[in-house]
Amino acid sequence: MKPLPKIVQWQFQKALSVSGLPHPDADQLTAFVELSLPRAERTAVLEHLSLCSECRQVAAFAEAPVTLPAVKLRNTRSWRPVLAWSMVAACLLIVAAFVLSSRNQRKELAEAMLQQLPATQKSSRSASPKDNLEATSAKQPTAGTVANSNAKKTAGTIRHQVIASNMPQSSPEAPQSRATDAMDDAPDKDKSAHPASSEIMAGAISTTPQTAPQADDARAKSANDMRESFAPSVPNTSAPNSNIDDRYPRWTLNSDGNLLRSLDTGASWQKISIPGNTALLHSIATVGAEVWVGGASGALYRSTDEGGHWIQVTPAMGGEPLSDDVISIEFATAQRGRFVTSKQEVWATADGGQTWSKK
């Protein structure tokens, strides 16, 4: 925020020495602070306060101290993002460590393989493809179980993949299909011989040499296969490098109080307008496809279809509808949630917003 020029601040300061203005009495100041003055009177008090530093001081002291719900809110605000981001960072570190270590292992194995290549080729030529298949199947665990298997099995998988990437291949589609099948069949740990793996090995051993770019492509595909083979350790398979559930759109509010939605995991954002809403939006909460948005003057909206349709929710207590700003919303489930108003009131629901209780 850009500071006010010093000269303006100085002149304001001088303005505060203005005396002789009629001061509002304690009743008016109290009603002002409690937001219960009629509009005309409130404007007059505000006019005075804008010129009288002492009355501003009194008004500031006369504010009720922040109550417990506000403290809870502050704690929620301050710790939840920290914990969430710490978890994200930890997940990323684990994935990065896996990738780095597997790369190193792959490099070492590749070097070892290059040294042993003539011998391998020789033995592969002498043995029948069927024999090779059986041998490979016996050694190789299912691709999807790599993350949970012991070191020996992991080394075995990596070795086979290095072979697949360095050795010539008869079918360019083979690695892709293997990767897909490996992902699909990952939970099936009891299979002794994986058909896709067999296919790769067969291709790897019995094909003719390829040109250099083809070999690079194969290497890149193999690297992808490696990453995908570790995918079971990451919760969301559609986005291996993120632990955010990308089945649902991402939501945010910009500084102008507009609602934004991203359908491509944050790469691009679209402004979403809620029909009939003119209030600035201040807070948002999502539970799966369900979205709650709150804003100025009691604006509260709910969408159960990722923002396709919106329903205005008007909580009321004793016949008085909510009119304060909704400054924070939290929903633990689609049914249970709460929001906090600018008056530090906490409204809670246990039935998805049909009824509300105020604390």
Next chain:
Amino acid sequence: MKTPSFTHSPDTLRLLIRELHLASGGEKFGLDLEQFHIILERISAKYLPAASGAADVCTFYKSLRVEELALARACAAGDEAAWNAFLSRYREKLYDMALHIAKESSAARDLADSVYADLYGMSRRDGKRVCKLASYAGRGSLEGWLRTVMAQEFVNRYRKQRRLVSLDEENEEGIQFAAVESERSPSIDPRLEAAVGAALTALAAEDRFVLASYFLDEHTLAQIARTLGVHESTISRKVDKLTKSLRKQMVAEMVRHGMSRRQAKEALEADVRELTLNIREHLAPAHAQESARQAFPEKEVKARTSEGPA
């Protein structure tokens, strides 16, 4: 409270007052309907314009906190039961409020005791006990009013202490070496002063309140937002917007009076100690300076005596 449905006539007003009296529970503190009626009339005479109709009066009466009003006025009248009720509700809170304001235990105790003495009516005027609770009008909550009274007392005390600085402290602060305030500096461009004055005068009261609270009183955005009953981000945007627009207006005003844009921008960064300007002429509405209400009588008198040649 049940809202009566009737047209606003003197009869309906009387009916409303009877209902409010019942709702206030003043009877149990010895506050009868007649006394209650007089109290309401005095309050409306104080706050409502003389030409207000019965409808305005009804609306005004309905906005009052009649239960707390009856309690406070019964306390002021010396009713034992009312005092017991008052003390059970607010005795502990008085100290908590004082601690919230003074931030320090002994000062808080001192402040709470002082306000309690005023509430109880330890001072006398024309031989009669003067009870501060008699001035409570029920426009806000009684608890909020007590907090405001305490804040006023605290600010008054602070002002007194600030004026009664000892000679030793003045010496420590080097005040005896302070330069005598010079006459108007001839090097300051009057166009700058006019531009600043014009920009400040054009501000709406709420905008001026926000700027003064944020930049001069150093209140937080959250504090200001609570006072105005809006969200913190609204205040943040407002401060940002106002700061930019003030700068823009002042530069434009100076350019309009013949300065180049660069000169105008440089002038805004001028050393404020070189400037003198009677800001009152720019900011204080003339009509507002004519009369002073007696909410802070002591403050006003002393402020006038201490007022310098601004």
